[in-house]
Amino acid sequence: MGIPFRVQYWGREYVILPTKYLQDLKGSNKDHLSFFKSIQDVFFLKYWVGDLFQTDRMVHMVKKGLNPHLNEATDLCLGETPDAFHDELGDCEGRRGEAFTSHPALDVCCGIAHRIASKIIVGDELCRDGAFRRASYAYFQGHAMTGYMLLLIPSRHLRRLLAWPLSYLQRRRQHTVLLLVSAYMRRRSEERIGWGDNAGDNRGSSSSSNHGATTTEDICVDWILKIKDDFPKSQNEDLYWQMSHELVHLLGASHTPTGITVTMMLWRVLHEPRYLQPLRDEAEQTVSRFGYTSKMIGHLPLMDNFISEVHRLYPMGCQRTITGKPFQLHDGATLPAGTRIAFPVELMLQDADAFQDAPRFDGYRFQRLAQEGARTDEGVNIWKASHSHSRNLMFGFGSHVCPGRFFAVRLIKIIFAHFLVEYDIESDWPEGGIPPGFQIEGSMIPHGTARISFKKRGLNWSRGKEDAEGAAETVN
16 A cells, blocks of 8 residues: 555546555645545535535534534434334334344434434424425435446446436435425524524523433524525525535435444344443443433443444545645645545555454454553543544544534434344344445445344333433543
8 A cells, every 4th residue: 555546436536545645634724635525526416416515614513503512412312312213113012923023224224313313403393304304315315326326327428418317316306305494494594583692592491301301402403594694605596595405415424324334333243242232231331320311422432442443344435636736745746736535444444554453343442442541642532433543534534524523423322322222133134144235436335125123122211310410521
C-alpha cells in the first residue's frame, strides 16, 4: 500500500492513497477536500438529489442543533423504541405453538432504526405517520436499487444518457416524501411564529415511563427552521422544499448505516455465541441500574468495543474530491483540482502493522487496547466507537469526521441493547455461520433475505433503586 493507484468507483476515477497520506487529510480544509462532492458519486445520487449539498446547513444543524441535545434525543429515541420493535416484530409470541417468529434480519433492523431516527430527524408526527414511513423507506431502498442498476451500464456516456429515464421512479419516490415533509415544516413554521421569540426553546410537556421521558419538541425540525435564513437559498427550489430535502437526507444517513451495523452485530453474536451472554449481562445490569434512560448509554463499554470491532472489519469508504486549487501532500506531491481521492480503509484496518491478528474478529480487542492505557493527551479513550482516529475510520477522519457519529453510536446501542434485554434470538440461516453479504463498490451489505427468529423474553425492566439522575454525563 505504498504507492498510489487508480480505480473506478461508482463510474468515476479515484486515486487510492497509501496510509501515510492519511495525516494530510486530518488538517485539510473541508472545502478544499470536499466530502459532499464525493458523496454525490455514491449510488449516482446526483441524478435525483441535484444540488442538495450546496450549503453547510445540514452539518450546522447536526453540530449546533442535535449534538447539544443528545441526552434529550436519546430519551426520545428510547421512548419510541418499544413501538418501533412492535411494528417490525409484532408480539413475537409465535404461531401454531412455535416459540419463535422468523423475520428477515436486515429489513427488521433497518425498519427499527428508520422509525426511531425519524422521531429525532423529522419529528413525532411524521415518525408515526404510516404513509411517511412507507414512502421514505421505499425511497431509501431506491437509492441502492437505482444506483446498482446504473452501475451495471458499462459506458459512462451511455449511463449519462440513460440516467434520467432510469431514475424517474426514484425521483417520484423522492417527490412523494418531500411533499409530506415540506407540508409539515410549513405548518411547524407557522406554529413557531405563534410562539414568538421563545420558539424552539420551549421543551413542552414531558412524561416519564419505563422507556424514558418523551417531550413534544421536534429537535431537528425546530432547529433547521431557526437557522433557515442563515444560509444561501437555492435558485431552483422553494426554501421549505430545500430544507425538507436536507432533513430527509439526514434521516437516510442516520438510519441505514445503523440498521446495517446492528444486523452485523446480531449475526456475529449468533455465529460466536461466547459474546452473547457477556453483552446481555452488561445490558441487563445497565438497564436494571438506570432504566431505559440516556444515562445507560455511557455504561455499555463492552458493547461500545463490540461496535468498534464490527466497524473495523466492515468499514465504509473514506473519499474526498479536491476543489478550488491543487492539493499538496506532505511529501511535496501535488494533486490537481478535480481529483477524487480515497483510502483503502478495509486493508488499512486489517493490516498486521495496525492490529495484532488483524483478520480475525475479536470482540474484546478494543477493550484491551483501552485498558492498556492507549489514550489521547486529554485523557479521552480514543478506542470508543464514536472517536475518530487512524484506526477507526468508520465516520471519517480529522476535520472531515462525521458530526452525526455520536447520535449514530447511541442509536446502535439503543437498538442492540433492546434486542439483548427483551428478546431471545436464533439463526434461521440453514447453512450456518454468517450469511454471505453483498459487496458493492467496496462496501459490505448484509444478506438481504437471511432470517433471524425472535421471541419475547417476558421480563419487566423498571428503573433500579439507584436514581439515574446520579449517573455521570457522557457523550458517545
